[in-house]
Amino acid sequence: MRLFDLLPLLALFGNSLAFPTGVSSDIESRQFGLGSSTRNDLNDGKCGSVVVIFARGTTELGNVGSVAGPPFFTALEKKVPDLVVQGVDYTASIGGIIQLGDRAGSAKMAELVKKAVDQCPDSAIVMSGYSQGAMLVHNAAKQLGDVSSKVTASVTFGDPFQRQDVAGVENQKVFCNVGDGVCLGTFVITPAHLTYGSDANAAADFVAQAVGL
Structure with missing residues:
Protein backbone atom coordinates (compact mmCIF):
# COMPACT_ATOMS: atom_id res chain seq x y z
CA MET A 1 0.00 0.00 0.00
CA ARG A 2 1.27 3.48 -0.89
CA LEU A 3 1.76 5.98 1.90
CA PHE A 4 -0.74 8.32 0.21
CA ASP A 5 -3.37 5.60 0.45
CA LEU A 6 -2.47 4.80 4.03
CA LEU A 7 -2.73 8.25 5.59
CA PRO A 8 -6.55 8.59 5.60
CA LEU A 9 -6.78 5.34 7.57
CA LEU A 10 -4.34 6.17 10.35
CA ALA A 11 -6.86 7.86 12.60
CA LEU A 12 -9.16 4.90 12.25
CA PHE A 13 -6.32 2.54 13.10
CA GLY A 14 -5.53 4.35 16.32
CA ASN A 15 -9.13 4.84 17.40
CA SER A 16 -10.05 1.26 16.67
CA LEU A 17 -7.35 0.03 18.99
CA ALA A 18 -8.75 2.03 21.89
CA PHE A 19 -10.63 -1.03 23.12
CA PRO A 20 -7.63 -3.31 23.70
CA THR A 21 -5.60 -0.57 25.34
CA GLY A 22 -8.55 0.08 27.64
CA VAL A 23 -8.40 -3.46 29.02
CA SER A 24 -4.69 -4.04 29.01
CA SER A 25 -3.54 -2.69 32.34
CA ASP A 26 -1.89 -5.29 34.55
CA ILE A 27 -4.84 -5.37 36.96
CA GLU A 28 -7.51 -5.76 34.32
CA SER A 29 -5.44 -8.30 32.39
CA ARG A 30 -5.20 -10.46 35.49
CA GLN A 31 -8.96 -10.18 36.00
CA PHE A 32 -9.48 -11.61 32.54
CA GLY A 33 -6.86 -14.31 33.13
CA LEU A 34 -4.55 -12.86 30.52
CA GLY A 35 -1.47 -12.23 32.63
CA SER A 36 0.62 -9.09 32.67
CA SER A 37 0.92 -6.72 29.71
CA THR A 38 4.67 -6.50 30.44
CA ARG A 39 7.16 -9.38 30.34
CA ASN A 40 10.91 -8.98 30.83
CA ASP A 41 12.04 -12.53 31.59
CA LEU A 42 15.07 -12.48 29.28
CA ASN A 43 16.22 -9.07 30.48
CA ASP A 44 15.88 -10.38 34.04
CA GLY A 45 18.46 -13.05 33.20
CA LYS A 46 16.13 -16.02 32.82
CA CYS A 47 16.43 -18.88 30.34
CA GLY A 48 14.04 -21.72 29.59
CA SER A 49 13.55 -24.49 27.08
CA VAL A 50 11.61 -21.98 24.93
CA VAL A 51 12.19 -18.22 24.70
CA VAL A 52 9.51 -16.10 23.02
CA ILE A 53 10.41 -12.60 21.81
CA PHE A 54 7.08 -10.81 21.32
CA ALA A 55 6.08 -7.42 19.87
CA ARG A 56 2.68 -5.96 20.71
CA GLY A 57 0.26 -4.14 18.41
CA THR A 58 -0.22 -0.41 17.92
CA THR A 59 -1.22 1.53 21.07
CA GLU A 60 -1.28 -1.57 23.32
CA LEU A 61 0.09 -1.08 26.81
CA GLY A 62 3.18 -2.63 28.39
CA ASN A 63 5.52 -4.45 26.05
CA VAL A 64 3.34 -7.47 25.16
CA GLY A 65 -0.12 -5.89 25.14
CA SER A 66 -3.28 -7.88 25.83
CA VAL A 67 -5.01 -8.99 22.61
CA ALA A 68 -2.77 -11.81 21.38
CA GLY A 69 0.35 -12.05 23.54
CA PRO A 70 -0.82 -12.97 27.06
CA PRO A 71 -3.39 -15.58 25.93
CA PHE A 72 -0.70 -17.16 23.75
CA PHE A 73 1.80 -17.26 26.62
CA THR A 74 -0.78 -18.75 28.99
CA ALA A 75 -1.56 -21.53 26.53
CA LEU A 76 2.10 -22.20 25.82
CA GLU A 77 3.06 -22.28 29.50
CA LYS A 78 0.78 -25.31 29.92
CA LYS A 79 3.12 -27.14 27.53
CA VAL A 80 6.36 -25.37 28.47
CA PRO A 81 6.38 -24.69 32.23
CA ASP A 82 9.77 -22.95 32.07
CA LEU A 83 8.68 -20.62 29.24
CA VAL A 84 10.60 -17.35 29.02
CA VAL A 85 8.88 -14.33 27.45
CA GLN A 86 10.51 -11.03 26.53
CA GLY A 87 8.46 -8.16 25.18
CA VAL A 88 9.90 -5.63 22.75
CA ASP A 89 9.97 -2.16 24.26
CA TYR A 90 9.04 0.20 21.42
CA THR A 91 6.63 3.08 20.99
CA ALA A 92 3.97 1.05 19.10
CA SER A 93 2.64 4.33 17.76
CA ILE A 94 0.67 5.14 14.65
CA GLY A 95 3.84 6.72 13.28
CA GLY A 96 5.40 3.29 13.16
CA ILE A 97 2.75 2.19 10.68
CA ILE A 98 3.96 4.86 8.25
CA GLN A 99 7.39 3.22 8.52
CA LEU A 100 5.73 -0.16 7.81
CA GLY A 101 6.87 -1.29 11.23
CA ASP A 102 8.64 0.96 13.70
CA ARG A 103 12.30 1.03 12.67
CA ALA A 104 13.70 1.38 16.17
CA GLY A 105 11.39 -1.37 17.40
CA SER A 106 12.44 -3.66 14.57
CA ALA A 107 16.09 -3.14 15.46
CA LYS A 108 15.31 -3.71 19.14
CA MET A 109 13.59 -7.00 18.34
CA ALA A 110 16.59 -8.18 16.33
CA GLU A 111 18.83 -7.17 19.24
CA LEU A 112 16.71 -9.21 21.67
CA VAL A 113 16.82 -12.28 19.45
CA LYS A 114 20.62 -12.04 19.34
CA LYS A 115 20.67 -11.62 23.10
CA ALA A 116 18.54 -14.75 23.50
CA VAL A 117 20.93 -16.71 21.26
CA ASP A 118 23.91 -15.63 23.34
CA GLN A 119 22.30 -15.82 26.78
CA CYS A 120 20.30 -19.01 26.27
CA PRO A 121 22.20 -21.16 23.74
CA ASP A 122 20.21 -24.30 24.60
CA SER A 123 16.80 -22.63 24.22
CA ALA A 124 14.43 -22.79 21.26
CA ILE A 125 13.76 -19.21 20.19
CA VAL A 126 10.40 -18.06 18.87
CA MET A 127 9.74 -14.67 17.28
CA SER A 128 6.16 -13.52 17.58
CA GLY A 129 4.07 -10.38 17.20
CA TYR A 130 0.60 -8.99 16.69
CA SER A 131 -0.48 -6.38 14.12
CA GLN A 132 2.33 -3.79 13.91
CA GLY A 133 4.29 -6.19 16.09
CA ALA A 134 4.00 -8.77 13.29
CA MET A 135 5.63 -6.22 10.99
CA LEU A 136 8.50 -6.03 13.46
CA VAL A 137 8.93 -9.81 13.27
CA HIS A 138 9.42 -9.60 9.50
CA ASN A 139 11.66 -6.55 9.70
CA ALA A 140 13.80 -7.91 12.52
CA ALA A 141 14.32 -11.25 10.81
CA LYS A 142 15.84 -9.46 7.82
CA GLN A 143 18.37 -7.84 10.16
CA LEU A 144 19.52 -11.08 11.78
CA GLY A 145 21.70 -12.45 8.99
CA ASP A 146 22.99 -15.92 9.85
CA VAL A 147 21.47 -15.64 13.33
CA SER A 148 18.04 -16.27 11.80
CA SER A 149 18.98 -19.95 11.53
CA LYS A 150 18.97 -20.02 15.34
CA VAL A 151 15.27 -19.06 15.42
CA THR A 152 13.15 -22.20 15.73
CA ALA A 153 9.81 -20.69 14.77
CA SER A 154 7.80 -17.55 14.13
CA VAL A 155 4.15 -16.94 15.01
CA THR A 156 2.33 -13.82 13.84
CA PHE A 157 -1.21 -12.65 14.54
CA GLY A 158 -3.15 -10.19 12.38
CA ASP A 159 -0.11 -9.92 10.15
CA PRO A 160 -0.13 -7.11 7.53
CA PHE A 161 2.78 -8.89 5.83
CA GLN A 162 1.13 -12.31 5.88
CA ARG A 163 2.08 -13.01 2.26
CA GLN A 164 5.78 -12.54 3.05
CA ASP A 165 8.03 -15.18 4.57
CA VAL A 166 9.88 -14.46 7.79
CA ALA A 167 13.43 -14.45 6.45
CA GLY A 168 15.57 -17.40 7.46
CA VAL A 169 13.00 -19.04 9.75
CA GLU A 170 12.00 -22.58 8.82
CA ASN A 171 8.83 -23.02 10.91
CA GLN A 172 6.35 -20.20 10.32
CA LYS A 173 2.72 -19.80 11.32
CA VAL A 174 0.41 -16.89 10.49
CA PHE A 175 -2.96 -16.38 12.13
CA CYS A 176 -5.21 -14.16 10.02
CA ASN A 177 -8.88 -14.43 10.87
CA VAL A 178 -11.64 -14.11 8.31
CA GLY A 179 -12.72 -10.50 7.99
CA ASP A 180 -9.51 -8.99 9.36
CA GLY A 181 -8.87 -5.97 7.17
CA ALA A 208 5.19 -27.20 20.77
CA GLN A 209 5.42 -29.21 17.56
CA ALA A 210 8.11 -26.94 16.10
CA VAL A 211 10.33 -27.32 19.18
CA GLY A 212 9.76 -31.07 19.35
CA LEU A 213 7.54 -31.35 22.41
Whole structure:
Protein backbone atom coordinates (compact mmCIF):
# COMPACT_ATOMS: atom_id res chain seq x y z
CA MET A 1 0.00 0.00 0.00
CA ARG A 2 1.27 3.48 -0.89
CA LEU A 3 1.76 5.98 1.90
CA PHE A 4 -0.74 8.32 0.21
CA ASP A 5 -3.37 5.60 0.45
CA LEU A 6 -2.47 4.80 4.03
CA LEU A 7 -2.73 8.25 5.59
CA PRO A 8 -6.55 8.59 5.60
CA LEU A 9 -6.78 5.34 7.57
CA LEU A 10 -4.34 6.17 10.35
CA ALA A 11 -6.86 7.86 12.60
CA LEU A 12 -9.16 4.90 12.25
CA PHE A 13 -6.32 2.54 13.10
CA GLY A 14 -5.53 4.35 16.32
CA ASN A 15 -9.13 4.84 17.40
CA SER A 16 -10.05 1.26 16.67
CA LEU A 17 -7.35 0.03 18.99
CA ALA A 18 -8.75 2.03 21.89
CA PHE A 19 -10.63 -1.03 23.12
CA PRO A 20 -7.63 -3.31 23.70
CA THR A 21 -5.60 -0.57 25.34
CA GLY A 22 -8.55 0.08 27.64
CA VAL A 23 -8.40 -3.46 29.02
CA SER A 24 -4.69 -4.04 29.01
CA SER A 25 -3.54 -2.69 32.34
CA ASP A 26 -1.89 -5.29 34.55
CA ILE A 27 -4.84 -5.37 36.96
CA GLU A 28 -7.51 -5.76 34.32
CA SER A 29 -5.44 -8.30 32.39
CA ARG A 30 -5.20 -10.46 35.49
CA GLN A 31 -8.96 -10.18 36.00
CA PHE A 32 -9.48 -11.61 32.54
CA GLY A 33 -6.86 -14.31 33.13
CA LEU A 34 -4.55 -12.86 30.52
CA GLY A 35 -1.47 -12.23 32.63
CA SER A 36 0.62 -9.09 32.67
CA SER A 37 0.92 -6.72 29.71
CA THR A 38 4.67 -6.50 30.44
CA ARG A 39 7.16 -9.38 30.34
CA ASN A 40 10.91 -8.98 30.83
CA ASP A 41 12.04 -12.53 31.59
CA LEU A 42 15.07 -12.48 29.28
CA ASN A 43 16.22 -9.07 30.48
CA ASP A 44 15.88 -10.38 34.04
CA GLY A 45 18.46 -13.05 33.20
CA LYS A 46 16.13 -16.02 32.82
CA CYS A 47 16.43 -18.88 30.34
CA GLY A 48 14.04 -21.72 29.59
CA SER A 49 13.55 -24.49 27.08
CA VAL A 50 11.61 -21.98 24.93
CA VAL A 51 12.19 -18.22 24.70
CA VAL A 52 9.51 -16.10 23.02
CA ILE A 53 10.41 -12.60 21.81
CA PHE A 54 7.08 -10.81 21.32
CA ALA A 55 6.08 -7.42 19.87
CA ARG A 56 2.68 -5.96 20.71
CA GLY A 57 0.26 -4.14 18.41
CA THR A 58 -0.22 -0.41 17.92
CA THR A 59 -1.22 1.53 21.07
CA GLU A 60 -1.28 -1.57 23.32
CA LEU A 61 0.09 -1.08 26.81
CA GLY A 62 3.18 -2.63 28.39
CA ASN A 63 5.52 -4.45 26.05
CA VAL A 64 3.34 -7.47 25.16
CA GLY A 65 -0.12 -5.89 25.14
CA SER A 66 -3.28 -7.88 25.83
CA VAL A 67 -5.01 -8.99 22.61
CA ALA A 68 -2.77 -11.81 21.38
CA GLY A 69 0.35 -12.05 23.54
CA PRO A 70 -0.82 -12.97 27.06
CA PRO A 71 -3.39 -15.58 25.93
CA PHE A 72 -0.70 -17.16 23.75
CA PHE A 73 1.80 -17.26 26.62
CA THR A 74 -0.78 -18.75 28.99
CA ALA A 75 -1.56 -21.53 26.53
CA LEU A 76 2.10 -22.20 25.82
CA GLU A 77 3.06 -22.28 29.50
CA LYS A 78 0.78 -25.31 29.92
CA LYS A 79 3.12 -27.14 27.53
CA VAL A 80 6.36 -25.37 28.47
CA PRO A 81 6.38 -24.69 32.23
CA ASP A 82 9.77 -22.95 32.07
CA LEU A 83 8.68 -20.62 29.24
CA VAL A 84 10.60 -17.35 29.02
CA VAL A 85 8.88 -14.33 27.45
CA GLN A 86 10.51 -11.03 26.53
CA GLY A 87 8.46 -8.16 25.18
CA VAL A 88 9.90 -5.63 22.75
CA ASP A 89 9.97 -2.16 24.26
CA TYR A 90 9.04 0.20 21.42
CA THR A 91 6.63 3.08 20.99
CA ALA A 92 3.97 1.05 19.10
CA SER A 93 2.64 4.33 17.76
CA ILE A 94 0.67 5.14 14.65
CA GLY A 95 3.84 6.72 13.28
CA GLY A 96 5.40 3.29 13.16
CA ILE A 97 2.75 2.19 10.68
CA ILE A 98 3.96 4.86 8.25
CA GLN A 99 7.39 3.22 8.52
CA LEU A 100 5.73 -0.16 7.81
CA GLY A 101 6.87 -1.29 11.23
CA ASP A 102 8.64 0.96 13.70
CA ARG A 103 12.30 1.03 12.67
CA ALA A 104 13.70 1.38 16.17
CA GLY A 105 11.39 -1.37 17.40
CA SER A 106 12.44 -3.66 14.57
CA ALA A 107 16.09 -3.14 15.46
CA LYS A 108 15.31 -3.71 19.14
CA MET A 109 13.59 -7.00 18.34
CA ALA A 110 16.59 -8.18 16.33
CA GLU A 111 18.83 -7.17 19.24
CA LEU A 112 16.71 -9.21 21.67
CA VAL A 113 16.82 -12.28 19.45
CA LYS A 114 20.62 -12.04 19.34
CA LYS A 115 20.67 -11.62 23.10
CA ALA A 116 18.54 -14.75 23.50
CA VAL A 117 20.93 -16.71 21.26
CA ASP A 118 23.91 -15.63 23.34
CA GLN A 119 22.30 -15.82 26.78
CA CYS A 120 20.30 -19.01 26.27
CA PRO A 121 22.20 -21.16 23.74
CA ASP A 122 20.21 -24.30 24.60
CA SER A 123 16.80 -22.63 24.22
CA ALA A 124 14.43 -22.79 21.26
CA ILE A 125 13.76 -19.21 20.19
CA VAL A 126 10.40 -18.06 18.87
CA MET A 127 9.74 -14.67 17.28
CA SER A 128 6.16 -13.52 17.58
CA GLY A 129 4.07 -10.38 17.20
CA TYR A 130 0.60 -8.99 16.69
CA SER A 131 -0.48 -6.38 14.12
CA GLN A 132 2.33 -3.79 13.91
CA GLY A 133 4.29 -6.19 16.09
CA ALA A 134 4.00 -8.77 13.29
CA MET A 135 5.63 -6.22 10.99
CA LEU A 136 8.50 -6.03 13.46
CA VAL A 137 8.93 -9.81 13.27
CA HIS A 138 9.42 -9.60 9.50
CA ASN A 139 11.66 -6.55 9.70
CA ALA A 140 13.80 -7.91 12.52
CA ALA A 141 14.32 -11.25 10.81
CA LYS A 142 15.84 -9.46 7.82
CA GLN A 143 18.37 -7.84 10.16
CA LEU A 144 19.52 -11.08 11.78
CA GLY A 145 21.70 -12.45 8.99
CA ASP A 146 22.99 -15.92 9.85
CA VAL A 147 21.47 -15.64 13.33
CA SER A 148 18.04 -16.27 11.80
CA SER A 149 18.98 -19.95 11.53
CA LYS A 150 18.97 -20.02 15.34
CA VAL A 151 15.27 -19.06 15.42
CA THR A 152 13.15 -22.20 15.73
CA ALA A 153 9.81 -20.69 14.77
CA SER A 154 7.80 -17.55 14.13
CA VAL A 155 4.15 -16.94 15.01
CA THR A 156 2.33 -13.82 13.84
CA PHE A 157 -1.21 -12.65 14.54
CA GLY A 158 -3.15 -10.19 12.38
CA ASP A 159 -0.11 -9.92 10.15
CA PRO A 160 -0.13 -7.11 7.53
CA PHE A 161 2.78 -8.89 5.83
CA GLN A 162 1.13 -12.31 5.88
CA ARG A 163 2.08 -13.01 2.26
CA GLN A 164 5.78 -12.54 3.05
CA ASP A 165 8.03 -15.18 4.57
CA VAL A 166 9.88 -14.46 7.79
CA ALA A 167 13.43 -14.45 6.45
CA GLY A 168 15.57 -17.40 7.46
CA VAL A 169 13.00 -19.04 9.75
CA GLU A 170 12.00 -22.58 8.82
CA ASN A 171 8.83 -23.02 10.91
CA GLN A 172 6.35 -20.20 10.32
CA LYS A 173 2.72 -19.80 11.32
CA VAL A 174 0.41 -16.89 10.49
CA PHE A 175 -2.96 -16.38 12.13
CA CYS A 176 -5.21 -14.16 10.02
CA ASN A 177 -8.88 -14.43 10.87
CA VAL A 178 -11.64 -14.11 8.31
CA GLY A 179 -12.72 -10.50 7.99
CA ASP A 180 -9.51 -8.99 9.36
CA GLY A 181 -8.87 -5.97 7.17
CA VAL A 182 -5.29 -5.61 8.42
CA CYS A 183 -4.41 -9.04 7.05
CA LEU A 184 -5.77 -7.90 3.69
CA GLY A 185 -3.34 -4.99 3.73
CA THR A 186 -6.00 -2.29 4.16
CA PHE A 187 -5.02 -1.22 7.71
CA VAL A 188 -8.73 -0.92 8.51
CA ILE A 189 -9.42 -2.35 11.98
CA THR A 190 -12.42 -4.68 11.94
CA PRO A 191 -13.75 -6.66 14.93
CA ALA A 192 -11.96 -9.74 13.61
CA HIS A 193 -8.62 -8.03 14.25
CA LEU A 194 -9.29 -8.08 17.98
CA THR A 195 -10.06 -11.80 18.33
CA TYR A 196 -6.64 -13.44 18.25
CA GLY A 197 -6.84 -14.61 21.84
CA SER A 198 -9.05 -17.36 20.43
CA ASP A 199 -6.05 -18.68 18.48
CA ALA A 200 -3.88 -19.06 21.57
CA ASN A 201 -4.18 -22.84 21.85
CA ALA A 202 -3.52 -23.40 18.15
CA ALA A 203 -0.47 -21.14 18.36
CA ALA A 204 0.82 -23.03 21.38
CA ASP A 205 0.30 -26.35 19.62
CA PHE A 206 2.29 -25.10 16.63
CA VAL A 207 5.21 -23.97 18.78
CA ALA A 208 5.19 -27.20 20.77
CA GLN A 209 5.42 -29.21 17.56
CA ALA A 210 8.11 -26.94 16.10
CA VAL A 211 10.33 -27.32 19.18
CA GLY A 212 9.76 -31.07 19.35
CA LEU A 213 7.54 -31.35 22.41
